[in-house]
Amino acid sequence: MIVSEICDRLGIRYPVFQGGMAWIADADLAAAVSNAGGLGIIASGNAPVEVVLGQIRRVRTLTDQPFGVNIMLMSPFAPAIAAMVAEEKVPVLTTGAGNPAPYMKTWQEAGITVIPVVPSSGIAKLVERCGAAAVIAEGGESGGHVGDLTTMALVPQVRDAVSIPVLAAGGIGDGRGMAAAFMLGACGVQMGTRFLVAKECNVHPTYKAKILAAKDIDTMATGRRLGHPVRSLKTDFTRMFAQKESDHTVTNEALEALGGGALRLAAVEGDEHDGCFMAGQVAGLVHAEQTVAEIIDEVVGQAEALLSGASRWVA
Amino acid sequence: MIVSEICDRLGIRYPVFQGGMAWIADADLAAAVSNAGGLGIIASGNAPVEVVLGQIRRVRTLTDQPFGVNIMLMSPFAPAIAAMVAEEKVPVLTTGAGNPAPYMKTWQEAGITVIPVVPSSGIAKLVERCGAAAVIAEGGESGGHVGDLTTMALVPQVRDAVSIPVLAAGGIGDGRGMAAAFMLGACGVQMGTRFLVAKECNVHPTYKAKILAAKDIDTMATGRRLGHPVRSLKTDFTRMFAQKESDHTVTNEALEALGGGALRLAAVEGDEHDGCFMAGQVAGLVHAEQTVAEIIDEVVGQAEALLSGASRWVA
Numbered sequence: 001m002i003v004s005e006i007c008d009r010l011g012i013r014y015p016v017f018q019g020g021m022a023w024i025a026d027a028d029l030a031a032a033v034s035n036a037g038g039l040g041i042i043a044s045g046n047a048p049v050e051v052v053l054g055q056i057r058r059v060r061t062l063t064d065q066p067f068g069v070n071i072m073l074m075s076p077f078a079p080a081i082a083a084m085v086a087e088e089k090v091p092v093l094t095t096g097a098g099n100p101a102p103y104m105k106t107w108q109e110a111g112i113t114v115i116p117v118v119p120s121s122g123i124a125k126l127v128e129r130c131g132a133a134a135v136i137a138e139g140g141e142s143g144g145h146v147g148d149l150t151t152m153a154l155v156p157q158v159r160d161a162v163s164i165p166v167l168a169a170g171g172i173g174d175g176r177g178m179a180a181a182f183m184l185g186a187c188g189v190q191m192g193t194r195f196l197v198a199k200e201c202n203v204h205p206t207y208k209a210k211i212l213a214a215k216d217i218d219t220m221a222t223g224r225r226l227g228h229p230v231r232s233l234k235t236d237f238t239r240m241f242a243q244k245e246s247d248h249t250v251t252n253e254a255l256e257a258l259g260g261g262a263l264r265l266a267a268v269e270g271d272e273h274d275g276c277f278m279a280g281q282v283a284g285l286v287h288a289e290q291t292v293a294e295i296i297d298e299v300v301g302q303a304e305a306l307l308s309g310a311s312r313w314v315a
Numbered sequence: 316m317i318v319s320e321i322c323d324r325l326g327i328r329y330p331v332f333q334g335g336m337a338w339i340a341d342a343d344l345a346a347a348v349s350n351a352g353g354l355g356i357i358a359s360g361n362a363p364v365e366v367v368l369g370q371i372r373r374v375r376t377l378t379d380q381p382f383g384v385n386i387m388l389m390s391p392f393a394p395a396i397a398a399m400v401a402e403e404k405v406p407v408l409t410t411g412a413g414n415p416a417p418y419m420k421t422w423q424e425a426g427i428t429v430i431p432v433v434p435s436s437g438i439a440k441l442v443e444r445c446g447a448a449a450v451i452a453e454g455g456e457s458g459g460h461v462g463d464l465t466t467m468a469l470v471p472q473v474r475d476a477v478s479i480p481v482l483a484a485g486g487i488g489d490g491r492g493m494a495a496a497f498m499l500g501a502c503g504v505q506m507g508t509r510f511l512v513a514k515e516c517n518v519h520p521t522y523k524a525k526i527l528a529a530k531d532i533d534t535m536a537t538g539r540r541l542g543h544p545v546r547s548l549k550t551d552f553t554r555m556f557a558q559k560e561s562d563h564t565v566t567n568e569a570l571e572a573l574g575g576g577a578l579r580l581a582a583v584e585g586d587e588h589d590g591c592f593m594a595g596q597v598a599g600l601v602h603a604e605q606t607v608a609e610i611i612d613e614v615v616g617q618a619e620a621l622l623s624g625a626s627r628w629v630a
Binding site for chain 1: 316317318319435436437454455456463464465466467468469471472475485486487488489491492494495496497498499500530531532535540561563595596597599600619621622623624625626627628629630
């Protein structure tokens with residue numbers, strides 16, 4: 001067993017969070033992760049409040065273990081979802097793509113454990129002051145919306161900046177990444193790409209097949225010009241997007257419109273031409289569709305073996 | 316003591332390489348690192364062959380330990396330097412910014428240990444086939460010329476792709492990064508930014524002061540449009556460069572010309588306005604000017620403590 005303060009705090013068996021992947025991380029995936037001893041997380045993405053509420057009600061029928069909801073703060077529905085999750089008293093919230101400060105008081109009064117995803121030590125300090133229970137320091141090698149700092153550089157700097165527990169996300173696809181995260185000062189990890197190919201994940205089979213076929217160099221970040229880059233597999237869509245991004249005759253508004261709906265096309269329709277298949281740089285490390293329990297056992301088992309055997313490197 | 320096959324192979328005490336920083340990594344710094352038990356490396360950058368030869372002769376007067384030379388393969392002087400280092404039979408060569416294959420035979424015949432810096436598992440496989448003794452898998456969080464993949468994602472994927480030893484570079488500023496690198500599958504590390512502020516480093520004092528003052532978010536990569544992005548501290552120069560880079564009326568030729576000489580201005584003149592202060596994302600982890608021996612002792616000591624105590628995370 002891995003010893004971690006985040007397990008004690010949340011009442012979970014393994015310090016492994018499943019990333020809140022929009023259009024992908026639904027109640028089925030979250031329940032499977034929570035039932036396997038990790039922390040399953042329902043993504044709210046840009047979904048309306050009723051959809052997220054439906055997923056919360058569903059996950060409660062599938063597991064009696066703690067689970068989380070990820071609030072994408074740039075969503076137009078974020079304020080409504082923020083209020084709903086407080087009423088629902090979900091056990092854990094993670095937040096991304098924005099500043100959760102305006103909602104922290106409401107959530108704390110509802111007894112919710114809030115764990116923001118942070119891209120820098122400055123933001124980590126800010127959310128600590130607002131009452132965050134922990135932070136997830138996410139490096140830009142992750143899939144979806146990404147920051148500039150990488151996990152290797154970010155985690156120790158966040159660890160030095162705050163007193164609350166730090167989890168690491170981005171670049172973690174197996175037990176090597178998990179063990180490395182502990183060395184960097186994290187007490188747990190969040191994985192997205194690895195769970196995306198889980199048997200319990202309802203994402204379109206084409207999406208899984210593309211992740212399983214990917215090599216290390218097969219992702220790219222697009223949308224830097226818009227100020228919120230997104231990492232996804234290199235496809236016709238991303239190449240077209242990158243080309244438009246470097247074309248000065250294409251306005252930012254047109255570029256934003258171009259991106260809208262592309263993740264849904266990938267996740268729901270498996271549209272290889274117009275879909276945006278978000279994925280992290282560890283896609284090249286993911287070689288098999290497995291059950292969530294197999295993934296967690298394998299990753300945690302490898303990390304345990306590395307950590308318990310690490311003294312062999314010291315004579 | 317850290318156990319590492321790269322130490323046995325090269326006859327060095329610690330598996331710590333000093334990065335081949337152009338205009339910065341001279342014979343004085345390289346000798347100090349080699350004398351302290353690491354592998355000091357003279358950067359050739361864009362320097363002409365006589366300058367590099369002078370540094371090689373000088374380092375041999377300052378240390379009897381193994382040292383290396385870094386060949387920047389994009390340099391117009393690369394072919395001449397490649398021939399010269401073979402004649403000089405330097406112990407170790409690292410290569411960057413290109414494919415070393417055309418020179419491998421010459422270097423191997425001279426008995427040189429060649430360790431290319433690689434940005435992907437494909438390039439790692441390629442240089443292994445050409446006879447590389449090891450590879451340095453360098454993540455894009457490093458300073459100077461950077462690739463896309465980050466250390467956390469890159470190192471395990473390179474490790475899986477090749478049979479030769481793998482060192483990690485990028486994002487390593489202290490013993491936490493070094494210990495993490497071992498977990499990811501590396502048997503050693505290369506550090507640049509941390510050695511840049513060493514007392515024995517002859518870089519301009521303003522450069523050191525800027526590194527010491529930097530926070531985690533204070534670097535950025537520019538030059539993506541030119542196909543060879545460079546990470547440096549955010550300054551007037553980099554902001555100007557980024558602005559021109561997104562200005563379609565500025566040609567690539569003009570952009571290249573803009574960058575020329577900027578590193579020299581930073582490293583030699585300490586020019587805060589027109590200089591390009593290359594640095595990695597760990598600049599925010601570097602807090603003191605220390606001797607090379609103090610740096611190595613501190614980093615290796617911290618890594619040893621983490622590795623020997625890692626079993627405490629497993630119950």
